[in-house]
Amino acid sequence: MAHFQHSHRAMNEFDLIKNHFAPLAKDFSGSLNLTDDAAIITPPVGCDLVVTKDAMCEGVHFIGHEDAALIAQKLLRVNLSDLAAMGATPLAYLLSLQLPKNTTSDWIKRFANGLLRDQNTFSIHLAGGDTTSNLGPLSCSITAFGTVKTGNALKRSGAKIGDSIYVSGTLGDSALGLKCLLEKHSNPFLEDRYFLPQPRMELGTSLVGIASSAMDISDGLIQDVGHICTASNVGAIIHRELLPLSKAAASMVKNDPNLWEAIYAGGDDYELLFTASDPITINGITRIGEIVSGADVLLKDYENIIAVTRKGFAHF
Ligand SMILES: [Mg+2]
Secondary structure, eight states, rough: OOOSEEETTOOHHHHHIIIIHHHHHOOOGGGGGSSSSSSSOOOTTEEEEEEEEEEEEEEHHHHSSSSSHHHHHHHHHHHHHHHHHHEEEEEEEEEEEEETTTOOHHHHHHHHHHHHHHHHHHEEEEEEEEEEEEEOOOOOEEEEEEEETTOOOOOOOTTTTOOEEESSSSSSSSHHHHHHHTTTOOOOHHHHHHOOOOOOOHHHHHTTOOOOOOEEOOSSSSHHHHHHHHTOOEEEEEEEEGOOOHHHHHHHHHGGGGGGHHHHHHHOOOOOOEEEEEEOOOTTEEEEEEEEEEEEEEEEEEEEEEESSOOOOOOO
């Protein structure tokens, strides 16, 4: 991959890298201060390198008028969430930015500041990247690298019949937050959950050796449980009455039961979904169901089976 090549002619490319992006790379020696053709990444001895890439596009993953810092933080956090899902510890990342022609250097400064804030929070560093101008709307992506003890990465494929299914945090806040934003019913808590997901880094690493399978919920609970079931050749029963809800989400669902769909199919939660054979007592996680034989994901409310018309987000 090219190392911060820049072909965005509207701004001085070298100044842009030196002023806004080099400071994000200074604490990672393998970045070579973004002055070489590529970065050098040496994983610690005895570790696997875990690699993930997530992109975000204006109008699909974010609205577009958010503060640039929030867009940057969400982009980094959705990638960190994938590292957490694999039980990995963050190491470094590559950034790719396709900027609309009218992007200002002030916007880039705020974007870089958002990245810096989260780099400090999550101990990850910029190692390189690429920016180009773009005729269309803004799109950006990050490739993130993490480390995990060799052979110990969490995977989707280990769930066994009889395992319990757990999630971290609360579900549906982000989908309901987006709904509030689009419908202009102000709800700062839910909107914040949409703008700034909380990647569960510590939980992810603590599940190594404990969870039989794991992933993060990005597309919607039912669809993502289905991914674990497919990879593990099992089925699942999810108990709706056990799903963890924030106060704000619970009160919206109470007023409009149709909003249950946002809880189990809304997506953008970036909570961890995992299975384990032994009971787990870690703060902030909830048992929501069990792995069964078969291939289907069944949603129940106590004994009643709920027909699921939408399982999650579909891009195509
Ligand atoms: Mg994921």
